[in-house]
Amino acid sequence: MNHRIQYAVTGGPEVLQWVEAPLSDPGPGEARVRHTAIGINYIDVYQRSGAYPVPLPGAPGFEAAGVVEALGEGVTGLAVGQRVAYVDGPTGAYAEARNYAAHRLVPLPDGVTDEAAAALLFKGLTTHMLIRRVWRRDNGPWALVHAAAGGVGLLLTRWLAHEGGRVIGVVSTPEKAKAVEAEGAEAVLVVPRGGSYEGIPAEVKRITGGAGVGTSFDSTGKDTWEASLNSLAPFGLLAAFGRASGPQPPVELAELAKRGSLAVQRPTFFNHVATPEALRAASKDVWDAHLQGILTARIHAQIPLREAAAAHTLIESRATTGALILVP
Numbered sequence: 001m002n003h004r005i006q007y008a009v010t011g012g013p014e015v016l017q018w019v020e021a022p023l024s025d026p027g028p029g030e031a032r033v034r035h036t037a038i039g040i041n042y043i044d045v046y047q048r049s050g051a052y053p054v055p056l057p058g059a060p061g062f063e064a065a066g067v068v069e070a071l072g073e074g075v076t077g078l079a080v081g082q083r084v085a086y087v088d089g090p091t092g093a094y095a096e097a098r099n100y101a102a103h104r105l106v107p108l109p110d111g112v113t114d115e116a117a118a119a120l121l122f123k124g125l126t127t128h129m130l131i132r133r134v135w136r137r138d139n140g141p142w143a144l145v146h147a148a149a150g151g152v153g154l155l156l157t158r159w160l161a162h163e164g165g166r167v168i169g170v171v172s173t174p175e176k177a178k179a180v181e182a183e184g185a186e187a188v189l190v191v192p193r194g195g196s197y198e199g200i201p202a203e204v205k206r207i208t209g210g211a212g213v214g215t216s217f218d219s220t221g222k223d224t225w226e227a228s229l230n231s232l233a234p235f236g237l238l239a240a241f242g243r244a245s246g247p248q249p250p251v252e253l254a255e256l257a258k259r260g261s262l263a264v265q266r267p268t269f270f271n272h273v274a275t276p277e278a279l280r281a282a283s284k285d286v287w288d289a290h291l292q293g294i295l296t297a298r299i300h301a302q303i304p305l306r307e308a309a310a311a312h313t314l315i316e317s318r319a320t321t322g323a324l325i326l327v328p
């Protein structure tokens, strides 16, 4: 019998339940994928907690790697036994196996392990978007990266540094700071849990010789909003791509003018890879970057799928450095 993780109500990690999930043959255009590694992403927490509304019962998980086990009618370009990964809705990746739209499956090249794929695909594509479509590299080399030791944060730090960006990371512990320095950050600011981010702009100005950063990559949200705005160089961009601490406040355009002709963007991965062609092309860039050592899969822990609640507790506790994956 196939199993998956499901929640009947939103709430804390304890709402995640291990349930039987009978699996039919794949329908037209679908492939059945037997999962070998499943990625955990902070969006799974937003949905489970109710911060992002989802229909109930909810089935968490946007990404997994695995092996094609059966093909539905009309599927071409895929073979039974082929290694693949996917990252998209509908959610439900926290499962032993599932049927999925074949045209949204990404082939896994040799050299990319299933574990690396599950740790990298969503976070690597997000980083790809931030580097290729968001980063204001024309506005000076300096970039501020919040949650720099997180799953996305480590990848972003390394890729920015590789492309000539000068990264100032923000993390909550000295151990995380070491990990971020190892990925190429020039400076790392440590703000302990419960601490104030108020001092960040002054530190950023000191480090950048008064210039400020051209882009602040801010996935923390509410708690770091002011610090991000006040750390920007004139015409700088606040790339608000997540909200781990809560939603960002509304923006007054006049306030952005007053603080230096600033811009605010809310980029989202799903717009970046909206078509199968864009997804495959960007995924290839991510695998290439991985194989060249630009994107390293830093896996904090591999946790059994049925213990998904423990994995959510861990990521929410801010104790992780790099990615978490679930293994069926």
Ligand SMILES: NC(=O)c1ccc[n+]([C@@H]2O[C@H](COP(=O)([O-])OP(=O)(O)OC[C@H]3O[C@@H](n4cnc5c(N)ncnc54)[C@H](OP(=O)(O)O)[C@@H]3O)[C@@H](O)[C@H]2O)c1
Pocket (backbone or CB within 6 Å): 040, 041, 042, 043, 122, 123, 126, 147, 148, 149, 150, 151, 152, 153, 170, 171, 172, 173, 176, 219, 220, 223, 241, 242, 243, 244, 245, 246, 267, 268, 269, 270, 315, 316, 318, 319, 320, 322, 323
């Ligand atoms: N826009 C998009 O398309 C997109 C796509 C993927 C991910 N994201 C966003 O990117 C961020 C990173 O995702 P991830 O999956 O790699 O998670 P993650 O960064 O591994 O985990 C979140 C990190 O946020 C920091 N944080 C700061 N304040 C927090 C708080 N109050 N509660 C919890 N964490 C807090 C923690 O680092 P410290 O303890 O060091 O502060 C924590 O480790 C998330 O905000 C996610 O929503 C956005």
